[in-house]
Amino acid sequence: MNTIIDSCFDKINEQGTQVFRKKDNQFYLHPWEDLGSFGGNDRTVAVGGEGIYLFDSEGNKLIDGPGGMWCTQIGYGREEMADAIAGQVMRSPYYSPFNLTSDISVLLAEKLARLTPGDLNTVFFTTGGSTAVDSALRLVAFYNNCKGRPNKKRIISRKDAYHGSTYLSASASGKTRDKNYQDFATDIISFIDSPNPFRKPRAMSVEEFRDLKVKELEDKILELGPDNVAAFIAEPVMASGGVVVPPVGYHRMCLDVCRKYDVLYISDEVVTGFGRLGHWFASEEVFDIIPDIITCAKGLTSGYLPLGACIVSDKLMAEMGGEQAKGVIFSNGYTYSGHPVACAAALKNIEIMERENILEHVREIEPYFLSKVKELEDIPIVGNVRGQGLMACVECLLNPEEESPLELDYEMGSRIDSQCQAMGLIVRPVINMNVMSPPLIITREQIDEMFKILRRGIEKAMDELIRDGLWEMPN
Known part of the structure; x- marks a missing residue:
């Protein structure tokens, strides 16, 4: 154990939990902090x-x-994860993804392309789930600009959805109580109801409820105008919204509606990816859909290091690329995109999951x-x-x-x-x-x-x- 960690353990042993709680309250602003109780928490x-x-x-x-x-x-305490991370730190702890590449990042991109369904083969690395969703939404706008459709920018999301806390990903989130004191992009995001069967009218069957929620998506596209709607974004299972499992067939029917009106389908698999539902990705294996874009993070490294990805279909890449795209730059990225140490953790994580x-x-x-x-x-x-x-x-x-x-x-x-x-x-x-x-x-x-x-x-x-x-x- 290194001296910094040793020092932390020594201090907490010497000073006690209450001293650390006091310092936590004094110096550390946590995510989703209630400012009314800031400085008085008992974490x-x-x-x-x-x-x-x-x-x-x-x-x-x-x-x-x-x-x-x-x-x-x-799970916690995997020594081989620590070894893989430490080994990559010593070998190559960083490179600039803007003008270089890395063997470890390339290997992970290839691995992810093999694990994703259909033709989703192009991997854009991010720092986590929020930035993966943010990048997907920016890519959708970029895609329509490339195709000469500057008005096709509206995103349809769902109430109770959670897609992240960057400006765009938070704007696409539908948890109303998270929006009381923040600003959001309200001009490009529209919401339809959650497909939560627990909230259906008692006299309505689950199938009737499903059909109603799918019709709501189609009605919203028609209300906004198909020429204005760029994408529908959906978690396969709405996680932070209360583990909302949609009725059987819901996602497939939503995808069919999107295809009918030339609307892209973004499957937000930040939670459901990497085994949470028993498959690398839930979109095809569990819900019978091959979306245009998949976002992932979290289980990609089992939380050992921050890493996310936005994975794009060959169809979209082909329509954005080619001779006509010379000089067209997708100006979106992060200092830590494809960070080699995080990619090494992801590859080791996947190896462990496969082996075990x-x-x-x-x-x-x-x-x-x-x-x-x-x-x-x-x-x-x-x-x-x-x-x-x-x-x-x-x-x-x-x-x-x-x-x-x-x-x-x-x-x-x-x-x-x-x-x-x-x-x-x-x-x-x-x-x-x-x-x-x-x-x-x-x-x-x-x-x-x-x-x-x-x-x-x-x-x-x-x-x-x-x-x-x-x-x-x-x-």
């Missing part, structure tokens, strides 16, 4: 990890229920994982459970007939989070929803352990809400 200090577990500064061993941020596919048959493991264990999710339906406060692959959501409702006050939903999620962590499980409360995406190496026994804690945590939080007069058990 867990993570100091280590092994397999599916994290270790905090007070010696607690915690199951990582959300898998970091949907990304720790192969992790995709097959996910497909084998998925039914058991989802059965344990479904078992939670008998808890009175649980309104809906859903999932696919190794991602799931337990949505808790205080009143199934109407929306609860937002503050109370936050309170419920916070209490479940606290109860679970006290018993050894990290959950990720998204207001009133608990989302899970554990490392893909999780075993049946560890799934049992995780859901035993989650059940007890929800039940304890429910008892607290009753005790404090915030909720009454339904008759």
Whole structure:
């Protein structure tokens, strides 16, 4: 272990967790920080990890229920990942992607082209998921400019979608509560409803609901004008929006609508790519679509280093290129595009997943994982459970007939989070929803352990809400 890391461990051992929490509150502005409580947070200090577990500064061993941020596919503490990263650092830690190339980056691009469906063979490397989506949206605009269609720029996204936090990717995100105090590009982004079957009218069948949501896409294209609509962007499963699994056939039907009106289809696989649904990519294998562009990140390196990619079809590249494109420059890129150390981590990550048959493991264990999710339906406060692959959501409702006050939903999620962590499980409360995406190496026994804690945590939080007069058990 190097001296910097040794020094960190020494300091936290000497000074204690509270000292580090104080420094965290003083110096570190976290993502999605509530500025009303800035400087007064009580965050867990993570100091280590092994397999599916994290270790905090007070010696607690915690199951990582959300898998970091949907990304720790192969788990923590992989020495060969450390070796691959260190080896590349010593060999070639950086090159300028603007005027050079790197053997390791080329090898990863070739590997990704072989893993993606159809003719998606051109890889544009980015620094993460947000920049991958941002690059895809810029590429769509560039593509239509190249084709002499300057008005064909509108992007259709969906309510509850999350596509990132750069200006364009955040603009295409449909989580309204994330937009209260930020500015967004409102002139080029339009939204249609989420295809969440839990929100359908009771008298409507799932198939009727699916057809209605697909028609909504077509109606929106016609409303805006096909000559103005450039692309539809969709997560195969809406992750941060609550693990929304669309009805069977939804994505295929949406793709058909896009093809009918010459609208590009962007599949945002930042979460679902690299094994989360048991395949390298979910677009074709799970949802029967070959999109024009796929974005990915997260599981690409299992979170060991930041890296993303925007992968483009041969058809688009051919239409943008050729003799007529001489001097036409796609002026989009990053200092760390194709960073060799991150690419080495990705190649090693993919090698491990292939060698250990992790995709097959996910497909084998998925039914058991989802059965344990479904078992939670008998808890009175649980309104809906859903999932696919190794991602799931337990949505808790205080009143199934109407929306609860937002503050109370936050309170419920916070209490479940606290109860679970006290018993050894990290959950990720998204207001009133608990989302899970554990490392893909999780075993049946560890799934049992995780859901035993989650059940007890929800039940304890429910008892607290009753005790404090915030909720009454339904008759």
